[in-house]
Amino acid sequence: MILLGLCCAGLWAADWSPALSMKLKTISEVIPSPDGKSVVWLETRSVIEQEKSEMLTHLFFARVDGSGRRQLTQGDKSVNAPAWSADGKSIYFASDRSGKRNYFRLPVEGGESEKLTDWKGTLGQYRISPDGGFIAFAATEEDKDLEKRRKEKLDFRIIGEKPPRQGLWILDLKQAGAVAKNLLKGDFHVMSFDWAPDGKSIAIERRNTSEPNESYSADVLELNVETGATKQIAATSAFESEPIYSPDGRYIAMQRRMKKSGHDAERIAIYTRANGEIRDLPATPNDNPQVAGWAPDSKSLVVFEPKGTRSALYRLPVDGPLANLYLPKVGLFTGVKMNDAGTHYGFPAQSLDKPVEAFVMALGGTPVQVSSANAGLELPAVAKSEVITWKGKDGLAIEGILTYPTGYKTGSKVPLILNIHGGPSGVFAESFVGAGGLYPIATFASKGFAVLRPNPRGSTAYGAAFRNKVDQDWGGLDFQDIQLGVDQVISMGVADADKMCVMGWSYGGYMTAWTVTQTSRYKCAAIGAGITNHVSMYGTQDIPATYEDYFGGPPWEVPEVYKRSSPMNYIQNVKTPTLILHGENDPRVPPTQGYEFHAALKRRSVPVKMIVYPRTLHGPNEPKFTQNIMEQHLSWAEAHLK
Numbered sequence: 001m002i003l004l005g006l007c008c009a010g011l012w013a014a015d016w017s018p019a020l021s022m023k024l025k026t027i028s029e030v031i032p033s034p035d036g037k038s039v040v041w042l043e044t045r046s047v048i049e050q051e052k053s054e055m056l057t058h059l060f061f062a063r064v065d066g067s068g069r070r071q072l073t074q075g076d077k078s079v080n081a082p083a084w085s086a087d088g089k090s091i092y093f094a095s096d097r098s099g100k101r102n103y104f105r106l107p108v109e110g111g112e113s114e115k116l117t118d119w120k121g122t123l124g125q126y127r128i129s130p131d132g133g134f135i136a137f138a139a140t141e142e143d144k145d146l147e148k149r150r151k152e153k154l155d156f157r158i159i160g161e162k163p164p165r166q167g168l169w170i171l172d173l174k175q176a177g178a179v180a181k182n183l184l185k186g187d188f189h190v191m192s193f194d195w196a197p198d199g200k201s202i203a204i205e206r207r208n209t210s211e212p213n214e215s216y217s218a219d220v221l222e223l224n225v226e227t228g229a230t231k232q233i234a235a236t237s238a239f240e241s242e243p244i245y246s247p248d249g250r251y252i253a254m255q256r257r258m259k260k261s262g263h264d265a266e267r268i269a270i271y272t273r274a275n276g277e278i279r280d281l282p283a284t285p286n287d288n289p290q291v292a293g294w295a296p297d298s299k300s301l302v303v304f305e306p307k308g309t310r311s312a313l314y315r316l317p318v319d320g321p322l323a324n325l326y327l328p329k330v331g332l333f334t335g336v337k338m339n340d341a342g343t344h345y346g347f348p349a350q351s352l353d354k355p356v357e358a359f360v361m362a363l364g365g366t367p368v369q370v371s372s373a374n375a376g377l378e379l380p381a382v383a384k385s386e387v388i389t390w391k392g393k394d395g396l397a398i399e400g401i402l403t404y405p406t407g408y409k410t411g412s413k414v415p416l417i418l419n420i421h422g423g424p425s426g427v428f429a430e431s432f433v434g435a436g437g438l439y440p441i442a443t444f445a446s447k448g449f450a451v452l453r454p455n456p457r458g459s460t461a462y463g464a465a466f467r468n469k470v471d472q473d474w475g476g477l478d479f480q481d482i483q484l485g486v487d488q489v490i491s492m493g494v495a496d497a498d499k500m501c502v503m504g505w506s507y508g509g510y511m512t513a514w515t516v517t518q519t520s521r522y523k524c525a526a527i528g529a530g531i532t533n534h535v536s537m538y539g540t541q542d543i544p545a546t547y548e549d550y551f552g553g554p555p556w557e558v559p560e561v562y563k564r565s566s567p568m569n570y571i572q573n574v575k576t577p578t579l580i581l582h583g584e585n586d587p588r589v590p591p592t593q594g595y596e597f598h599a600a601l602k603r604r605s606v607p608v609k610m611i612v613y614p615r616t617l618h619g620p621n622e623p624k625f626t627q628n629i630m631e632q633h634l635s636w637a638e639a640h641l642k
Contacts, residue, residue: 014380015380015443015446016380016434016440016442016443016445016446017440017443018436018440018443018627018630018631018634019627020379020380020434021434021435021436021437021440021442021443021630022046022048022436022623022626022627023045023046023377023436024355024374024377024432024434024435024436025043025044025045025355025373025374026043026044026348026356026373026435027041027042027043027044027348027356027357027358027371027373028041028042028044028057028335028348029041029042029080029081029082029335029337030335030337030346030347030348030358030359030360030370031082031083031084031337031339031346032064032337032338032339032343032344032345032346032360033084033088033339034084034086034087034088034339034340034341035088035341036064036339036341036343036344036362037063037064037088038061038062038063038064038068038088038108039061039062039063039064039344039346039358039360039370040059040060040061040072040082040084040091041059041060041082041346041348041358041370041371042057042058042059042060042079042080042082043057043058043060043371043373044056044057044078046436046623046626046627047623048623048624048627053622053623053624053625054622054623055078055621055623056076056078057078057079057080058071058072058073058074058078058079059071059072059073059079059082059091059093059106060072060358060371061091061108062370062371063370064344064360064362064368064370065368065370066368066369066370066371069370069371069372072091072106072108073093073095073106073113075097077095077096077097078095078096079093079094079095079097079104080093080094080095081093081094081125081126083126083127083128084339084340085105085128085132086128086130086131086132086340087132088108089107089108089109090105090106090107090108091105091106091108092104092105092106092116092126092128092135093106093113094123094126098115098118100119100120101119101122101123102115102116102117102118102119102123103115103116103117103123103126103135103137104116116135116171116173117135117137117171117180119139119180120141120142121139121140121141121142121143122139122140122164122166123137123138123139124137124138124139124166124190124191125137125138125191125192125193126138127193127194127195127202128195129195129199130195130196130197130198130199131199132173133172133173133174133199134170134171134172134173134199135170135171135173136168136169136170136171136183136193136195136202137168137169137170137171137180138166138167138168138169138190138191138193139166139167139169140164140165140166140167141167143164162209163209165187165188165189165190165209166189166190166191167182167183167184167185167190168182168183168184168190168193168202168204168223169181169182169183170183170225183202183223183225183228184204184223184228184230186206187208188206188207188208188209189206189207189208189209190204190205190206191205191206191207191218191241192204192205192241192242192243193205193243194243194244194245194252195245196245196249197245197247197248197249198249199225200224200225200226201222201223201224201225202222202223202225203220203221203222203223203233203243203244203245203252203254204220204221204222204223204243205218205219205220205240205241205242205243205254206218206219206220206221217239218239218240218241219232219233219234219235219236219240220233220234220235220240220241220243220252220254220271221233221235222252233252233254233271233278234254234256234269234271234278238256238257238258239255239256239257240254240255240256240269241254241255241256241257242254242255242291244291244293244294245294246294246298247294247296247297247298247342248298249273250272250273250274250298251270251271251272251273251298251318252270252271252273253268253269253270253271253291253294253301254268254269254270254271255267255268255269255289255290255291256268256269256280263424263425263458263460263464263467263468263549263550264287264464264467264468265283265287265288265464266287266288266289266464267280267281267283267287267289268280268281268289268291268301268303268316269281270318281301281316281317281318282316282321282322283322284303284305284314284316284322285305285307285312285463286305286306286307286460286461286462286463286464287463287464288305288306288460288464289303289304289305289314289316290303290304290305290336291303292304292313292336292337292338292345293337293338293339293342293345294338294342295315295342295363296341296342296343298318299317299318299319300315300316300317300318300320301315301316301318302314302315302316302325302336302338302342302345302363303316304333304336304347305461306332306427306429306460306461307327307461308387308399308455308461308462309332309387309399309401309427309428309429309430309455309461310327310328310330310331310332310429310430311328311332311333311334311429312324312326312327313325313326313327313333313336325364326361326367328349330351330352330430331349331350331351331352331354331430332349332350332351332429332430332431333347333348333349333359333367334347334348334349335347335348342363343362343363344360344361344362344363345360345361345363346358346359346360346361346370347359347361347367349367350430350431350432350435351430351431351432352382352385352401352403352430352431352432352433353382353385353432353433354432355373355374355379355432355434355435356373356374356431356432356435357369357370357371357372357373357374358370358371358373379434380406380442380446381406382433382434382442383403383404383405383406383407383408383433383442383445383446384403384404384408385401385402385403385404385430385433386401386402387399387400387401387402387430388400388401388402388485388488388489388492390484390485390487390488391484392456392457392477392480392481392484393477393480393481393484394477396457396466396469396477396481398454398455398456398457398481398484398485399454399455399462400428400452400453400454400455400485401428401430401452401453402450402451402452402453402489402494403433403441403444403445403450403451403452403453404445404450404494405445405446405447405448405449405450406445406446406448408450408494410493411493412493412494413493413494413495413496414448414449414450414494414495414496414499415448415449415450415495415496415499415500415501415637415641415642416449416450416451416452416486416489416490416494416495416496416499416500416501417439417444417449417450417451417452417500417501417503417637418452418454418482418486418500418501418502418503418522419439419441419451419452419453419503419504419508420453420454420482420502420503420504420507420508420511420512421453421455421459421504421505421507421508422504422505422506422507422508422509423458423459423460423506423507423508424458424459424467424470424474424478424507424550425458425459425460425467426459426460426506426507426508427455427459427460427461428453428454428455428459429461433445436623436626436627436630437626437630438505438528438619438620438626438629438630438633439451439503439630439633440630440631440633440634441453443630443634444634444637447634447638448642449637449641450489450494450495452485452486452489452495454481454482454485456478456479456481456482456485457469457470457477457478457481458470458478470550471549471550471551471552472550472551472552472558472561473565474510474514474550474551474565475511475514475518475564475565476565478511479511479514479515479518482511482515483519486500497521498523499523499641499642500521500522500523500641501522501523501524501525501526501636501637501640501641502515502516502522502524502525502526503525503526503527503528503579503633503637504526504527504528504530505528505529505530505619506528506529506530506531506588506589506618506619507531508528508530509527509528509529509530509531509589510530510531510532510567512525512526512527512528512530513525513527513530513531513532513567513597514565514567516567516573516574516575516576516578517567517570517571517573517574518570518573520573520575520576522576523576523577523640523641524576524577524578524579524636524637524639524640524641525576525577525578525579526578526579526580526581526632526633526636526637527578527579527580527581527594527597528581528582528629529581529582529583529586529588529589529593529594529618529619530580530582530589530593530594530597531567531589531593532566532567532568532593532594532596532597533566533567533568533593533596534547534551534555534562534563534565534566535555535559535562535563535566536592536593536596537589537590537593538554538555538562540590540592541587541588541589541590542587542588543588547562567597568596568597568600571597571600571601571604572604574600574601574604574606575606576606577606577607577608577640578597578601578606578607578608578609579608579609579610579611579632579633579636580594580597580598580608580609580610580611581594581610581611581613581629581632582594582610582611582612582613583612583613583616583617583618583619583620584612584613584614584615584616585614585615585616585617586616586617586618587617587618588617588618589618591612594610594612595610598610609636611632613625613629
């Protein structure tokens with residue numbers, strides 16, 4: 001991967017800190033123009049001021065060689081979901097700059113944006129018709145009755161009542177003052193969709209409900225735009241989603257999860273419109289391909305997915321075997337987007353020692369950096385990181401990323417931070433260690449800590465079979481994988497076995513809670529949004545179906561599975577000083593999970609501290625909270641290891 005190194009410009013700050021990490025910008029939605037000559041992308045920065053704590057996202061433009069770089073949108077309201085017009089003269093985007101989220105169109109060469117919709121409800125995905133004359137969008141209508149009930153203090157909720165569902169609407173952009181028309185009515189929820197090349201049909205992913213716990217069921221239908229007639233394309237026991245037409249209109253490609261389980265194998269399937277045949281294309285190494293787009297000749301798709309700690313881009317022919325298209329030697333890329341012509345694709349890319357930037361690559365070419373989001377920042381030297389490997393208890397190959405202290409001298413034993421990822425099907429990849437987030441990896445290194453981030457069984461990026469190895473075994477061999485990785489770092493002469501701290505978020509928080517109930521080898525622990533009691537968790541979270549996937553059923557059917565892997569059942573073993581961090585409004589892992597653990601440790605006189613973040617769901621979205629979480633992790637480790 002070509003990384004131009006514009007980030008530092010020869011300038012060096014004194015040291016890493018959470019505050020410095022929060023100054024780094026992030027990149028998303030890198031989209032080349034239809035003719036492949038230009039590109040737009042989104043840059044996001046943290047706004048941390050006296051009374052502000054928010055993320056601000058704006059749209060940027062450049063030519064594909066990186067020249068002519070400029071910011072397209074301004075102001076204190078974010079924009080998102082950019083898309084090119086067919087002629088390449090305008091950019092569409094979504095924003096709540098008018099008070100409610102609506103769609104806008106902006107001339108690329110300059111001028112004011114034009115508001116296209118005046119929607120009072122909520123908006124989802126949108127797509128512009130191939131001729132540019134219409135915009136189709138998923139949306140729910142304004143609930144005037146709810147607003148009335150709120151004013152009258154009668155806005156109680158009935159648990160289990162069907163939530164609002166998104167329909168599919170269309171608006172004529174050629175007609176001034178046109179009113180949006182509901183294209184698809186029914187007792188289901190519209191998610192992703194795509195226009196046919198001739199503009200006569202739309203392929204739609206629909207679900208039974210918008211409830212997160214019911215998101216394991218989806219199928220695909222095709223809608224005739226003129227008549228409103230629908231035709232079933234894929235409605236099987238598998239999970240079919242994200243339809244996309246081939247350029248010649250012959251096929252509809254879609255993702256197909258082989259089982260309803262969220263961590264099971266996925267394939268790309270194609271539907272032949274002429275005869276109604278649907279078939280799966282060859283498997284990819286990680287069994288989790290994401291479609292970037294179709295090749296111009298409609299004979300293959302470009303797909304991407306994680307590959308270990310990196311990522312990979314493949315060509316997936318309609319007929320024939322999978323072929324490598326781009327495998328970076330270092331770093332990773334994410335969110336690949338192809339232009340409508342299928343000639344170029346864009347993506348954010350980064351590596352362990354270089355911040356994220358936007359890149360563009362012609363089909364079969366090499367990446368070219370087009371953004372300079374982090375140019376001019378005074379960044380300190382970045383500590384060395386490397387991928388290490390070891391064997392699990394059963395001989396399974398395990399990878400992890402080890403970051404050494406800044407200026408580390410071979411043979412020196414240093415304090416170790418064990419950082420465990422969420423999921424279980426998360427993964428630690430070769431992303432920039434200095435970026436803002438829950439864990440200040442670069443700051444840890446600058447303060448003299450080594451950091452191990454393991455990818456135990458259950459992690460994604462190593463295939464479906466690897467992901468499935470934690471089924472009905474949370475806290476079993478996955479726990480052993482992690483501890484053997486720590487043993488490896490100790491045996492390398494890097495980690496001081498008497499100065500170690502364990503921490504993680506979500507499933508990583510669960511594994512941290514589990515760890516301190518199973519061993520006292522760690523001098524401190526930090527549980528972020530962690531599961532501590534599987535039985536109470538099942539009945540209070542928003543996606544209990546996930547438990548049924550992993551554990552083989554609800555707790556009343558397989559109580560022994562829930563009991564044997566719940567940290568609360570071993571709370572009497574805990575001696576480790578523990579920090580607990582949780583979002584007050586977390587629906588995924590309710591804060592009661594943290595309260596249970598906190599109350600038990602307090603009752604047993606184990607040193608414990610719990611911090612609850614208001615307005616926060618499963619992870620912080622306010623940068624002041626993100627920075628504070630990094631600072632809390634750092635100060636907790638320093639207090640107990642130094």
